[in-house]
Amino acid sequence: MRVGLQIPSFTVPGGPEAIAPAFGRIARDADQAGLHSLWVMDHFFQITGVGASEEPMLEGYSALAYAAALTERVTLGTLVTGVTYRHPGILVKTVTTLDVLSGGRAWLGIGAAWNDEESRGLGIPFPSTAERFERLEETLRIAHQMWQGDESPFEGEHYTLERPLNSPPTVRRPRPPILVGGGGEKKTLRFVAKYADACNLFGGEEMTHKLDVLREHCEREGRDYDEIEKTALALAREPISVDEAVDTIGRLAEYGADHVIFSQGTGVDLASTLGEALPQTEKIVPAGR
Known part of the structure; x- marks a missing residue:
């Protein structure tokens, strides 16, 4: 079993000047505790369910680059990048940069995007659901092509790249792992089967059904x-x-998870607790394995 930590909130006592040391401490603690992964959300406004839109939110890849400089082993990713936020060529270049500077520890976490509030607020185009999924598939194709070193032109319905050059290449071979977030059964899980190395689902009994659907797409x-x-x-x-x-890790393993990512609440410090739990999770085997 792998165990990771997501930091969804940057609301800390002391104002903006206190954010960097607080975030840096969590990143170092996660690394030293032996956690496999460290994640931030890729949002520009805080999301409903975590806090008010006006609460502090860091840009995801800048935050991960900062964490990379403070850590040595933990892998780093967004959970997850909305496909509409960045042009695919720039996104691949950004993740490649994180991978190079972290010594091969980057993930590409990506999804179809959903937060129209921040898109309207910052002037980010937010097309229809159908178009966002079309853009997601093209972005996944572009990521594979660029990370294979293929500089031939890419001609899609939504994106045209005349020369998708990516230099330097990634440190991770053959490329950073791709995680597609979401449980949509017709498109999202099909994209996982076709393009991704990992899926991300909310832990619960429904997860078993979602993984059955994923298995069918894989077939x-x-x-x-x-x-x-x-x-x-x-x-x-x-x-x-x-x-x-x-107990939480064991329960999610019964549903089929082999990598549990804990999303900690504001003011909650989980890194050391999860580190202490690791020895007890080594023998947990996910269902279906």
Whole structure:
């Protein structure tokens, strides 16, 4: 079992000048605790369910680059980037830069985008759901092409890249892992089967059904289902004990997760607790394995 930590909130006592040291401490603690992954949301406004829109929110890749400089082992990614936020060529270049500067620890976490409030607020185009999924598939194709070193022109319905050059290449070989977030059964999970190395689902009983659907898509795509990492998000809005962390990881493993990412609430510090839980999770085997 792999265990990760998501930091969804940057509201800390002391105002903006206190954000960097607080975030840096969490990143270092996660790294030193032996956690596998560290994630931030890729949003520009705080999202409903975590806080008010006006609460502090850092730009995701700048935050991860800062964390990369403070850590040595933990992998780094957004959970997840909305496809409409950045041009695909720039997004691949950004993730490549993170990968190079972190020594091969970057993820590309991506989804179809959903937060129209921040898009309207900042003037980011927010097309229809159908078009966003079309753009997501083209972006995934572009990522594969650029990370293969293929500089031939890309001609899509929404994006045209005359020369998708990506230099330097990534440190991670053959490329950074791609995680597609969301549980949509017709498109999202099909994209996971066709293009991704990992999925991300909310942890719960429904996860078993979603993974059955993913398995069916893998069969149609000729993809080995076991190649895909199944990540599950576990919300921890209040402090939890080591035993509670182990129980949560075990429960999500029963649903099929092999990588549990805890999203910590404002003011909650989970890194050390999760680190203490790691020895007890080593023998947990996900369902279906």
